Amino acid sequence: xxxxxxxxxxxxxxxxxxxxGFPELPAIDGVTIATGASGVRYHGRDDVMVASIAPGxxxxxxxxxxxxxxxxxxxxxxxxxxxxxxxQSGPFGLLACAGNANTFTGTHGRDCVELTASALGRKLGTSxxxxxxAFTGVIGERLPVERVLATLDGLDxxxxxERRPDGFxxxxxxxxxxxxFPKGAGRRIPLGDREICIAGIAKGSGMIAPDMxxxxxxxxxxxKVDQDLLQRLVGTANEATFNSTTVDGDTSTSDTLIVAAxxxxxxxxxxxxxxVLDSFGAGLECVMLDLAQQVIRDGxxxxxxxxxxxxxxxxxxxxxxxxxxxxxxxxxxxxxSGEDPNWGRIVMAIGKSGxxxxxxxLTISMGDTLVASGGESACPPDxxxxxxxxxxxxxxxxxxxDVGVGSSAATVWTCDLxxxxxxxxxxxxx
Amino acid sequence: xxxxxxxxxxxxxxxxxxxxGFPELPAIDGVTIATGASGVRYHGRDDVMVASIAPGxxxxxxxxxxxxxxxxxxxxxxxxxxxxxxxQSGPFGLLACAGNANTFTGTHGRDCVELTASALGRKLGTSxxxxxxAFTGVIGERLPVERVLATLDGLDxxxxxERRPDGFxxxxxxxxxxxxFPKGAGRRIPLGDREICIAGIAKGSGMIAPDMxxxxxxxxxxxKVDQDLLQRLVGTANEATFNSTTVDGDTSTSDTLIVAAxxxxxxxxxxxxxxVLDSFGAGLECVMLDLAQQVIRDGxxxxxxxxxxxxxxxxxxxxxxxxxxxxxxxxxxxxxSGEDPNWGRIVMAIGKSGxxxxxxxLTISMGDTLVASGGESACPPDxxxxxxxxxxxxxxxxxxxDVGVGSSAATVWTCDLxxxxxxxxxxxxx
Numbered sequence: 001x002x003x004x005x006x007x008x009x010x011x012x013x014x015x016x017x018x019x020x021g022f023p024e025l026p027a028i029d030g031v032t033i034a035t036g037a038s039g040v041r042y043h044g045r046d047d048v049m050v051a052s053i054a055p056g057x058x059x060x061x062x063x064x065x066x067x068x069x070x071x072x073x074x075x076x077x078x079x080x081x082x083x084x085x086x087x088q089s090g091p092f093g094l095l096a097c098a099g100n101a102n103t104f105t106g107t108h109g110r111d112c113v114e115l116t117a118s119a120l121g122r123k124l125g126t127s128x129x130x131x132x133x134a135f136t137g138v139i140g141e142r143l144p145v146e147r148v149l150a151t152l153d154g155l156d157x158x159x160x161x162e163r164r165p166d167g168f169x170x171x172x173x174x175x176x177x178x179x180x181f182p183k184g185a186g187r188r189i190p191l192g193d194r195e196i197c198i199a200g201i202a203k204g205s206g207m208i209a210p211d212m213x214x215x216x217x218x219x220x221x222x223x224k225v226d227q228d229l230l231q232r233l234v235g236t237a238n239e240a241t242f243n244s245t246t247v248d249g250d251t252s253t254s255d256t257l258i259v260a261a262x263x264x265x266x267x268x269x270x271x272x273x274x275x276v277l278d279s280f281g282a283g284l285e286c287v288m289l290d291l292a293q294q295v296i297r298d299g300x301x302x303x304x305x306x307x308x309x310x311x312x313x314x315x316x317x318x319x320x321x322x323x324x325x326x327x328x329x330x331x332x333x334x335x336x337s338g339e340d341p342n343w344g345r346i347v348m349a350i351g352k353s354g355x356x357x358x359x360x361x362l363t364i365s366m367g368d369t370l371v372a373s374g375g376e377s378a379c380p381p382d383x384x385x386x387x388x389x390x391x392x393x394x395x396x397x398x399x400x401x402d403v404g405v406g407s408s409a410a411t412v413w414t415c416d417l418x419x420x421x422x423x424x425x426x427x428x429x430x
Numbered sequence: 431x432x433x434x435x436x437x438x439x440x441x442x443x444x445x446x447x448x449x450x451g452f453p454e455l456p457a458i459d460g461v462t463i464a465t466g467a468s469g470v471r472y473h474g475r476d477d478v479m480v481a482s483i484a485p486g487x488x489x490x491x492x493x494x495x496x497x498x499x500x501x502x503x504x505x506x507x508x509x510x511x512x513x514x515x516x517x518q519s520g521p522f523g524l525l526a527c528a529g530n531a532n533t534f535t536g537t538h539g540r541d542c543v544e545l546t547a548s549a550l551g552r553k554l555g556t557s558x559x560x561x562x563x564a565f566t567g568v569i570g571e572r573l574p575v576e577r578v579l580a581t582l583d584g585l586d587x588x589x590x591x592e593r594r595p596d597g598f599x600x601x602x603x604x605x606x607x608x609x610x611f612p613k614g615a616g617r618r619i620p621l622g623d624r625e626i627c628i629a630g631i632a633k634g635s636g637m638i639a640p641d642m643x644x645x646x647x648x649x650x651x652x653x654k655v656d657q658d659l660l661q662r663l664v665g666t667a668n669e670a671t672f673n674s675t676t677v678d679g680d681t682s683t684s685d686t687l688i689v690a691a692x693x694x695x696x697x698x699x700x701x702x703x704x705x706v707l708d709s710f711g712a713g714l715e716c717v718m719l720d721l722a723q724q725v726i727r728d729g730x731x732x733x734x735x736x737x738x739x740x741x742x743x744x745x746x747x748x749x750x751x752x753x754x755x756x757x758x759x760x761x762x763x764x765x766x767s768g769e770d771p772n773w774g775r776i777v778m779a780i781g782k783s784g785x786x787x788x789x790x791x792l793t794i795s796m797g798d799t800l801v802a803s804g805g806e807s808a809c810p811p812d813x814x815x816x817x818x819x820x821x822x823x824x825x826x827x828x829x830x831x832d833v834g835v836g837s838s839a840a841t842v843w844t845c846d847l848x849x850x851x852x853x854x855x856x857x858x859x860x
Binding site: 064065066067068069101103104105106108109138139140141142252253330331334335337338340343344345347348350351352353354355356357359360362372374375376377381417418419421422423425426 | 496498499531538569683764765773781783790792847851
């Protein structure tokens with residue numbers, strides 16, 4: 001579009017960003033990453049990230065369920081299914097590009113996916129059917145694909161960026177759009193004298209909702225995992241991580257999570273060894289939760305990081321729907337933005353969820369303060385206000401609600417709704 | 431609460447308010463209204479409205495479906511059902527009070543409903559079971575009911591406010607909270623040499639969502655209508671009016687629509703006379719749509735009135751869910767606030783609805799401009815921007831989307847999401 005991106009949108013780092021900056025991530029044997037600058041939308045920064053994933057790796061993916069999802073998402077879905085069924089060989093390739101979503105541009109969009117996947121396939125000496133693409137940015141505008149292809153041409157995968165100390169950070173920065181900081185997370189999982197490493201990067205800031213936070217996330221491990229098992233582990237971890245976060249309730253057309261396991265550590269993860277399986281599953285979920293929470297910490301205009309736990313629900317799914325009703329309520333989110341302990345709006349949001357709730361047994365806590373129990377206020381409003389005034393000024397807020405009908409629970413994460421969210425989204429073409 | 435209500439929240443009338451101010455409404459024979467000032471929350475203004483509805487009237491109601499709905503709502507639901515089943519006599523009474531929702535305050539809240547209904551019943555010489563109450567305002571704070579009772583004592587229903595030229599307007603003003611203007615609508619329906627009159631008032635501004643906009647609405651007519659028929663007509667009209675509007679997707683605990691028909695015109699509305707039935711049904715829907723749209727025009731912080739029509743849906747319900755997904759999308763609403771013809775976000779919202787959609791046949795128009803068709807942009811982005819720049823600056827925006835799978839349609843109404851919405855809701859305890 002012709003609109004310029006205001007400079008202050010990229011300059012101010014979210015006040016909720018993790019302290020200490022981008023974490024040190026373990027290099028993943030078998031994965032080579034490179035970045036480049038295509039100028040599709042952004043200038044003076046990298047905006048293309050490419051990964052080569054060694055032959056013999058397994059790949060799993062979770063994608064947006066939007067019915068208007070992008071051509072890349074539809075293409076990745078097919079290729080993941082294909083990789084599970086066939087015995088192809090050669091490396092896998094991954095291309096991500098920020099600035100244009102390559103979505104809702106008809107046959108042109110389809111052509112762009114084919115052209116970029118083929119080009120990267122040729123560069124890696126592998127079939128285009130083993131190359132995954134992901135685009136993020138403005139919907140409905142034609143991608144100037146020649147710029148991406150020219151950038152691909154110039155990339156040196158033999159000396160990939162992740163070999164350098166700032167490799168994953170450069171990759172994480174290259175895929176950002178309205179993000180104010182690059183997002184990475186990793187774990188080293190010791191297993192006796194062996195070790196599994198996991199490293200992941202993500203981007204995402206707005207258009208974040210259940211059925212995948214609106215984001216791209218790429219996670220790599222040197223574990224050896226059968227593709228079906230990897231897909232199951234990723235699906236389970238996804239429910240408790242990316243699918244338990246929301247910024248604005250809006251679901252992207254391009255949400256993509258791809259997890260690759262190269263096997264180069266020589267450690268096999270399988271049902272036959274429950275200890276290794278559990279360690280790997282927990283490590284994967286840790287990395288994914290860390291990334292998902294970083295996306296929330298970078299929520300557009302966010303000034304508060306909010307954890308919402310719902311207990312006493314009829315089922316885990318029901319508990320999660322109640323938690324998401326609270327997390328997505330504009331009135332709850334604006335109250336938190338205003339540092340107002342307005343728990344009446346939490347009662348409202350629980351009520352609108354449509355889930356089984358016993359109003360007469362409902363309890364609500366904010367931080368350590370019980371604000372409501374047994375269907376009414378737990379102490380006089382002025383006292384609640386005094387007790388909670390300091391708490392509400394904290395950058396991290398925790399809300400626990402017990403809906404009093406069962407024994408299930410769920411936890412979700414969100415941020416507040418501030419004037420800055422409106423400013424960013426009234427002005428930025430995303 | 432201890433917080434003061436900022437003066438500017440009540441002073442600035444919405445830029446979308448109907449021109450010409452409060453409409454002239456027909457007096458309804460058999461209905462007497464009075465207002466008073468209790469000082470429960472607001473000072474220097476009336477905040478209590480009472481109506482006496484003549485014996486022989488029928489009464490219908492629609493209420494919030496929130497599982498944390500107020501004691502008044504639960505009480506009204508029972509009384510409406512009772513009125514249908516029993517052959518009680520005497521007038522009906524109606525009490526509405528602004529400033530405190532009398533919700534989620536346990537047995538105290540239940541006592542307040544009983545005390546106020548009994549007091550008004552005694553005043554009107556009727557059973558408390560024929561008195562409906564409605565409270566709107568802060569959730570979870572105890573209602574200082576003695577102030578409401580004292581105010582009731584002082585009201586003069588023999589010389590009710592609606593007998594004065596500004597009667598309904600005073601009543602409409604008495605029930606407002608964050609509203610910036612009082613809302614009224616009426617129709618005179620000529621039927622040969624006879625006439626049916628309908629007059630209604632409403633309040634509502636935020637916490638407005640499907641399953642009743644968050645609001646109170648009271649509609650009176652001098653038609654003679656059997657209660658079962660009246661309830662059916664009100665239910666049908668409600669789907670196409672209040673239930674087709676949204677400000678913020680948040681559902682109140684106190685939504686109440688009560689419709690009373692006194693029969694004093696002598697005109698009977700029944701299945702036996704389809705012409706009269708249709709005229710009354712259409713008139714009722716007209717009044718309710720007018721009131722519902724006024725609530726949207728007074729949406730908190732609203733600067734744009736937005737009509738969204740979805741065509742080509744699999745069913746009317748599916749079309750409405752797609753329309754509501756667009757209407758409730760923070761990203762669509764902020765784009766409209768920023769006067770940005772960002773139709774890509776409409777594609778996103780349609781996709782997240784979960785409804786049957788054919789992306790390759792999707793068309794979207796904004797005003798008279800076709801912005802997308804056949805699964806892609808209908809003209810270059812810069813041209814869309816030029817063509818639509820002036821349109822997006824208008825206070826009223828119309829979006830039409832055809833999802834290409836069926837022949838059903840639905841229309842809903844909403845407003846934009848502005849910084850002012852956040853300001854109002856970060857600071858106001860509702």
